[in-house]
Amino acid sequence: MTVHAYGAHAGDKPLEPMTIQRRAPGAHDVQIDIAFCGVCHSDLHQVRAEWAGTRFPCVPGHEIVGRVSAVGAHVSTLEPGDLVGVGCIVDSCQHCADCDAGLENYCDGMVGTYNFPTPDAPGWTLGGYSERIVVHERYVLRISHPEEQLAAVAPLLCAGITTWSPLRHWQAGPGKKVGIVGIGGLGHMGIKLAHALGAQVVAFTTSEGKREAALALGADEVVVSRNAEEMAGHAGSFDLIVNTVAAPHDLNPFLALLKRDGTLTLVGAPASPHTPPEVFKLIFKRRSIAGSMIGGIPETQEMLDFCAEHGIVADIELIRAEQVNDAFERMLKGEVKYRFVIDSATLSA
Numbered sequence: 352m353t354v355h356a357y358g359a360h361a362g363d364k365p366l367e368p369m370t371i372q373r374r375a376p377g378a379h380d381v382q383i384d385i386a387f388c389g390v391c392h393s394d395l396h397q398v399r400a401e402w403a404g405t406r407f408p409c410v411p412g413h414e415i416v417g418r419v420s421a422v423g424a425h426v427s428t429l430e431p432g433d434l435v436g437v438g439c440i441v442d443s444c445q446h447c448a449d450c451d452a453g454l455e456n457y458c459d460g461m462v463g464t465y466n467f468p469t470p471d472a473p474g475w476t477l478g479g480y481s482e483r484i485v486v487h488e489r490y491v492l493r494i495s496h497p498e499e500q501l502a503a504v505a506p507l508l509c510a511g512i513t514t515w516s517p518l519r520h521w522q523a524g525p526g527k528k529v530g531i532v533g534i535g536g537l538g539h540m541g542i543k544l545a546h547a548l549g550a551q552v553v554a555f556t557t558s559e560g561k562r563e564a565a566l567a568l569g570a571d572e573v574v575v576s577r578n579a580e581e582m583a584g585h586a587g588s589f590d591l592i593v594n595t596v597a598a599p600h601d602l603n604p605f606l607a608l609l610k611r612d613g614t615l616t617l618v619g620a621p622a623s624p625h626t627p628p629e630v631f632k633l634i635f636k637r638r639s640i641a642g643s644m645i646g647g648i649p650e651t652q653e654m655l656d657f658c659a660e661h662g663i664v665a666d667i668e669l670i671r672a673e674q675v676n677d678a679f680e681r682m683l684k685g686e687v688k689y690r691f692v693i694d695s696a697t698l699s700a
């Protein structure tokens with residue numbers, strides 16, 4: 352079937368309206384009429400070919416929410432009308448140790464929601480800046496938030512799970528001091544989630560103007576990371592720091608803030624490398640640097656259910672599809688509080 356979408360034909364070209372094909376639902380497929388799709392910084396990295404291997408045309412978007420409009424013959428747990436989400440994963444091998452552990456995000460055969468090989472036309476996946484998507488039922492998440500919050504739920508499908516997964520893995524909770532670096536789409540969710548999990552939360556920002564806003568998001572304290580004195584006040588005190596920054600920078604000042612056995616987890620994925628870590632900063636207090644990629648399907652459902660229970664959604668600015676190129680520029684300047692979300696109804700306008 353033909354559906355309207357927004358995508359780019361080259362890394363140096365703006366996104367523009369286009370039509371794409373979606374497969375008819377197979378036995379285990381769920382067809383979703385997309386209501387909203389969040390705009391992740393990864394969409395910008397990929398569509399502008401900042402990361403290697405972008406295939407064009409590229410239709411980004413992996414923070415998808417909408418309603419089921421058809422299901423395949425073997426789908427028993429979802430039905431037309433259900434409110435659902437799709438995040439960064441639309442398929443995986445389904446039989447390796449990672450898939451068995453519900454960590455499909457680490458499966459070597461993981462198929463991302465856009466730019467990954469698929470038998471469907473044109474040969475690679477096309478994402479959520481589109482009216483409709485067809486996805487195997489295993490990768491479809493249930494949404495139990497009230498429908499009026501649906502647009503603000505969309506960013507949970509990437510920004511939410513990408514911060515939730517490391518917070519859970521490194522056991523953020525009562526008695527733990529957790530730092531969140533970068534108050535953007537991911538970072539603002541990290542603050543909300545770490546706070547709701549009961550951790551003591553310190554937000555790190557390069558933007559003096561975000562101080563008050565970070566406190567309102569749930570941070571107990573805010574540090575402007577360019578201020579060495581403020582940074583030094585927290586030396587050796589963190590259990591976990593989750594770094595969401597989308598650009599290369601010096602990690603060493605953050606390593607110095609970890610206590611013994613503390614971990615600096617990188618989720619931000621800049622196109623060029625950070626300043627290398629100083630070995631002695633790691634050795635002296637048995638500190639670790641780690642990475643974390645999105646999250647598996649069961650933990651994504653866990654995060655969505657937790658957010659519904661605690662009334663947590665993203666802070667968003669709803670845009671029309673034709674505003675997405677401007678939205679990318681504003682995201683680069685940090686001029687969004689904190690996530691743009693595309694109203695999919697405007698794709699066919």
Ligand code: NAP
Binds near residue numbers: 532534535685
């Ligand atoms: P975003 O909304 O643009 O937020 C990034 C934040 O980083 C900014 O708000 C800013 O916060 C801080 N920053 C400081 N210096 C910067 C600079 N020179 N350029 C850009 N940001 C700077 O981006 P996002 O959507 O949260 O994504 C953040 C990163 O995570 C991206 O690289 C994205 O590709 C990556 N990502 C990774 C995964 C994963 O699975 N690991 C999943 C999704 C996204 P302050 O103003 O507070 O300093």
Ligand code: ZN
Binds near residue numbers: 392393413509510
């Ligand atoms: Zn994303």
